[in-house]
Amino acid sequence: MMIDITEDKPHFPYFFFFLLQDDSWEIWNSFRLLCEHHSQLSVALDVLNSLPSANSLGRWFGESVRAAIISTDCFLTNARGYPCLSKRHQKLVSGFFNHSIQIVLSGEPVHSLPRINSDLAANNNDNNVDGVQKHPLRPYLDYVGYLYQRMDPLPEQERFELGYRDFLQSPLQPLMDNLEAQTYETFEKDTMKYIQYQRAICKALQDRVPDDKASSVTTVLMVVGAGRGPLVRASLQAAEETGRKLKVYAVEKNPNAVVTLHSLVKLEGWENIVSIISSDMRYWDAPEKADILVSELLGSFGDNELSPECLDGAQRLLKDDGISIPSSYTSFIQPVTASKLYNDVKSHKDVAHFETAYVVKLHNIARLAPPQPVFTFIHPNRSTDKSNNRYTKLQFGVSSDTGSAMIHGFAGYFDAVLYKEVHLGIEPSTSTPNMFSWFPIFFPLRTPISLHPGSSLEVHFWRCCRPSKVWYEWSVTSPSSSPIHNTNGRSYWVGL
Structure with a gap:
């Protein structure tokens, strides 16, 4: 034929x-x-x-x-x-x-x-x-x-996300760009995320101040990247729930969000508790150090919105025995068949789009192997090696009863430990239910890889840092070799 x-x-x-x-x-x-x-x-x-x-x-x-x-x-x-x-x-x-x-x-x-x-x-x-x-x-x-x-019937969250299924979006760059009001509006509606943060802050306050000193000790808490104030509200609610006294610094670099923060503090009567700082957390000279440092700088791949660089810069604001929330986060990838996503990227007819990572509500995909961890970051970072460059090599095996498969790229997720056993994430096996702030990330391959039964997939991932930008590179070396994607950040990078 x-x-x-x-x-x-x-x-x-x-x-x-x-x-x-x-x-x-x-x-x-x-x-x-x-x-x-x-x-x-x-x-x-x-x-x-x-x-x-x-x-x-x-x-x-x-x-x-x-x-x-x-x-x-x-x-x-x-x-x-x-x-x-x-x-x-x-x-x-x-x-x-x-x-x-x-x-x-x-x-x-x-x-x-x-x-x-x-x-x-x-x-x-x-x-x-x-x-x-x-x-x-x-x-x-x-x-x-x-x-x-x-x-x-589809849950309310799934109905809301129907229009985003398999739709490729560029990841946010909140450090380089100031987020728009509509973006804040959307993310602030994610109730489950802030419930988890409040739980973590409650536990941190209880560990920081014993019950017999709750009325006499004031905990200094800094929300770095305060946005329009949902983490400030979660912190104050945690203080009320645990009966702890709190002094809050809300640090935010986006001038438009700062205006909203001032209105919120005045409306809620928090003037004696909350101080608003219009500054980049990395450069603010604080009058005192924090007992607890709280942030929501995580991206779909954990570190892809430059949380490591921001929190490393803000670590000087934290006491030596202080608590960071989140305390750690790990990125994950898994190989996927994603014919629609591949064809959508291919339609641009250039290499640059194949070397870009996309945020996407994954739907028409086949997950070919369980996710594996890629990069982990811990805060506060007490390591003597302060570099946030990373490299890892992973091997995936496809179940023998799957048969052959075509790999169009990699789905990426994250899981974060906010504090102790309180976690937050989108890695499928441990994902936080009823949370919509993050869609997975998708790393495409320029040429899809055929994987036959019994063979393994070997993939390499790099996180590369320079003074002005951070980017990822990825490559497959088995069962066949692909080019290194996004060499030197030529197509996709995140600005510092």
Whole structure:
């Protein structure tokens, strides 16, 4: 079969049909490679009554699947004589629904209607009820509709994030750029994040000041990067909850946010407790040192919004035995199949977009291996080596029952320890529920990597620092080698 797919043709999707069995992905991948990952290629899966492993099926959710054809042969018969699907088929169909994959029913009816309906059909001129001719596959359609209707509704957070699914965004640069009011407005609504911060501050206050000195000792707390004041509010609520006395310095460099901070302090009557400092935390000369230093400088990859550089600069404001909240954070990556994201990056037709990290609400992806830790930063940083340059080499193995897979890039996450057992993060296995301040980060590969069963993926990540900028570089060296992406920060960097 020869198909002419050229850029000057109308952009309609090309559908190709594959039996959903163990080697069908190999056939699809070979065809895709022949077509140079053309963005208009789409797949229709022919679902059989026998399914491959769950990991093998999972690969397809990162591909451009538009339809799933389910034959009547796949259906079982329930106790009432109606068609139904096995638990594994039900789970697969729910996955199709969740990824907006169209369900197509095919084949001849293999189930007889229960007798009551058969008699009704006979009395109404051979399956003509109330003058409406029923399709012979209607019982199967009704069952698929039933599966759709019984799905749990999306949580409010997921409904809010629907428009962001698989939409590539440039990460914020709050140190180099002043955030807009709308950005603050969005993040300040993340109740769960500030609940966790308040819990951490409560524990820190209780450890810092014993109960018998609660009324006599005043704790100095500095919120560095105070924004429009949600962490100030969380700190004061923690002080009230624990019965501790507090003196707060709210340090913020964004002049627009400082105006809002002044209004908040006046409105809440905090003038005798909160001092507002309009300054970059790295250069402010404080009149006294802090017992507790609180910040929310974390990005989707933990350190990608320059929390290490900011907190290292602000560490001189903290007492030698002082507490930093957060006390540590670790970044994570995992290899993913992400056909849509890859094609979106590819559409720009340049190297720079393949060397940029994106914030994205991941949805149409296949996670091929568990995440692994990349870089960890601890605060306060008592190390004699103050460099924030980092390098790590990681090896990922794909489960043997997955089969071959295509790696389009890496999903990145973080997990932070705020204080002791109180943590905050988006790493899937430990993610904080009902929190929306961070979407994962995505590091694309210029050329996708094919990974065969039994082989391992070796990836290298660098965090590079210069006086004016910080950037990441990444490369794959096994099973095949890729170029080092973003050499010397030529395409993507974060400004200091």
